Amino acid sequence: MEYDVVIVGGGPSGLTAAIRLKQLAAEQGREVSVCLLEKGSEIGAHILSGAVIEPRVLNELIPDWKEKGAPLNTEAKSDRFLLLTETESIQLPTPPQMHNHGNYIVSLGNFCRWLGQQAEELGVEIYPGFAAAEVLYHEDGSVKGVATGDMGIGKDGEKTDAWQPGMELWAKQTIFAEGCRGSLTKALFERFRLHDGADPQTYGIGIKELWEVKPELHQPGSITHTVGWPVDTATYGGSFMYHLENNQVVVGFVIGLDYQNPYLSPFEEFQRFKTHPAIRKVFEGGRRLSYGARALTEGGLQSLPRLTFPGGLLVGDTAGFLNVPKIKGTHTAMQSAMLAAEAVFELLGQEQPAREASAYSEKFKQSWLHEELHRVRNIRPSFRWGLWPAMIYSALDTFLFRGKAPWTLRHHQADHQSLKPADECAPIAYPKPDGVLTFDRLSSVFISNTNHGEDQPPHLKLKDASVPVAFNLAKYDAPEQRYCPAGVYEIVGREEGEPRLQINAQNCVHCKTCDIKDPSQNIVWTTPEGGGGPNYPNM
Template sequence: MSDRESMEYDVVIVGAGPAGLSAAIRLKQLAEEKGREIGVCVLEKGSEVGAHILSGAVVDPKAIEELFPDWRDRDSPLTVPVTDNLHWVLTRKGKWSIPTIFMPPFMHNEGKYSVSLGNVTRWLAQQAEALGVEIFPGFAAAEVLFNPDGSVKGVATGDMGVARDGTHRPDYQPGMELHARYTFFAEGARGHLTKELVRIFDLRKESGPQVYGLGVKELWDVPAEKHQPGRVIHTQGWPLDDAWGGGFLYHQANGQVALGFVTALDYKNPYISPFEEFQRWKTHPAIRAEIEGGKRVSYGARAINEGGWQAIPRLAFPGGALIGCSAGFVNVPRIKGSHTAMKSGMLAAEAAFEAIAADRRFDTLESYEPAVRSSWIADELKIVRNAQPAVAKWGSTIGTVFAGFDMWLNWLKLRTPWTLKHHADHTQIGRKEHYHPIAYPKPDGKLTFDRLSSVFLSNTNHEEDQPIHLTLKDAEVPISVNLKLYDAPEQRYCPAGVYEIVEEAGSPRLQINAQNCVHCKTCDIKDPTQNINWVVPEGGGGPNYPNM
């Protein structure tokens, strides 16, 4: 028996992102419609709702429209419609545009909105709380709880006040258990509890591996004469040579521009630094022209699901379900995932409400997965399922042409019979002897910056005297394998300067600066031997993004 205190709910949701909050709202809406009470709790590891949310973002309001048909009357943050939609292919000094007519209609952005996704989640939280949802920010779900029969019973929050050496500090407080009939996991890409559930319930038995990109983002205040609200730009091509990915630049409200760069994490060259590729991208004349004279005001990074339809695992298991980016519903060619995440949360809520109304608990929500697979989520993702693996297989030029051809055929309902497969990102990295170190330019402090000054702008903070949440399964591997074979790529793929090789008594040692961690999860994904295991730190730790 646990000596922790416990609380009982009908549904506990881990993560106050678009999926988790939409699920909570839909549960309460159904309860109101049917005239019954239902207890719903949402846990959020960030210090506040939105603190850990990072996305472009150009939002498709389709799911919001279903959740709140009157959303325009609810003081929504979706106030800047897309007015200009451009797709540039960059060369070293120049660019050319892909005409919109060559793109399938679903790739266009008419009727979409340029917005901070963090602000969207804050707005959703207000709607949820007005309906009676209990939201607990600053409480990280650290452990999945199980019933004797193996079904999920709920989750436990992490203990607070544990010192680095494992002893209890004077401010120690044990975690709280939250029990529920059903528990939804909405942790975002590469959730640490989701990863365990996938293993325990073998949820990938019938799907391919998930693959990821690393998105590195900045927010800039730009001069009024340069700001064009609703201007949306996507790029591909330069500066990437040994990898693929692309940039985005969105003119948002209040004179701000959100810009960032996504590098697919299946790259082979161990000397690639996604952070440095982003800084280099900003020096392109076309990108420089959009922001020069402005001031950088925020920075962050986050891994993004890129596996699409063929990487979605089984979604339901005894006592719980995966929703949103915990499952991986991002539409990669559209660079959108919040609308599909929200829809998945709504469908899970409907399945759970049906079960609760029938007085069931801890069983598998059998109606959830078929609902997803017959929804517009499936329609969208099936059309684009070959785009990401095509570019990964054949490169930016040939892969893009193939992906466009494949998407057009599928959109025209001339269903292509093939589905390309993925390979897990950590298996793709090459040995150092096959590559040369990349000489990235030094930052100028005006347009380009170093990682530590960038982390400062993310408002990242962790209680220093706590166990390091970036754990190693084998402390010898970073030197005996990663440094020896790959020249310690964790020094370069981490966008926050967490990992560095230092000399100690004449021998190299891996230094982990966990205080810098922005919770992007790249290390957990890209480490060649999967020796790094990201676990949740003390609740409230990590970045504090204002409106990313």
């Protein structure tokens, strides 16, 4: 199947690019064929975020979004920024980047479902349930398009009666909008050396729950962020709690994947966080509705890769446009997609289109998006000094230098290099879940509606099957057992003296943490059969 543009990923950036391309074509009376692939069972199924949206790009993309029923129903009304100790909470001045006047608390999944409807009305062909599994190349090495994975392959790698071959989708330009640590994007980084000259990328893992709380405890529009307990001052981490409509509250915790202690469990830290006196009172008598987890790209401006290459380009979180101090990436992802769509549209209009939409990079450098990311570039890397030095530096950078300090702090190593050996660290004793406020992994995965076909090859692959025991277990006490928020990785057979790694791939919520944090870089996350994975409602 041939198109002018193929877009991989149905998140905010992919859908924005599709909509903008069709708008530009309509404005100039041209035909531009656009196809969008989404590996989730529907648009929004794999979307997970806080989320508070800054609507500036939406105002430009679809000015009449209110009349068209965009699900931005809860306007932000109040901001709190708390420092937690084990038993106390201290309210601090809210950093200016975290002021949310004029923003909206939303379900990002529902917002993407609505964007998908707008895209289809403009003529975008959207194919959910089809995972782009391979990048296709022309003979000259430029990107030709993508191929979806075969359906109906058994665990043994052989075709079953349900086998259907994958489809090749060819395009003049392919836009990769896979989100954090996209599997195809990862291969593009290596092939085109897109990260040469940039700092190593750094990531966080965000774990989130959606609750229905008692009406008397619900404060629509209330926003709370915290730092401090339960993580130590050497670990980058913090929480969010947002009050939506309909007595619903989203609560989550983000931990930087550059943490050092292999015994740390982001999932358990999140569960422990909810027991704090200032937090637990919100959820007393409430009911947990949904659960999910997702890695996010935190490196900022100095970790951005080259955005274009022959035949394609990167948008959204797959490139790393998150504004970490703002804790927002939707408006930045959408803006990157607007710029990319304009560059691609200009390229398609040329008599002899070039292979590379290099104007995108220039448009980015001249945009408010570049200015916004430049202004906050030093905040996240300062936290390698620890919480208190980073808080002091961030205040100076924000109020004294106003983001224009004559230096740029660097990220010096990838997250998988940060772990200390287990014998240099103290194990962490986490309390058992009570099933009321705190929960275990498996009951959490159950309410994420995660599903993978039982008879398909595991999509989590090991480069060397001996490494998990010989290296990860021996040196780091198998940290994959703890950094995975879905119970995918287990060391079994210890009692018998024959330990081995068991991979429960059917539990995977597609957060990509294992691909990022594995200290041996031996785990490779690949796309499972299309439609597999979580099905997040209202997340």
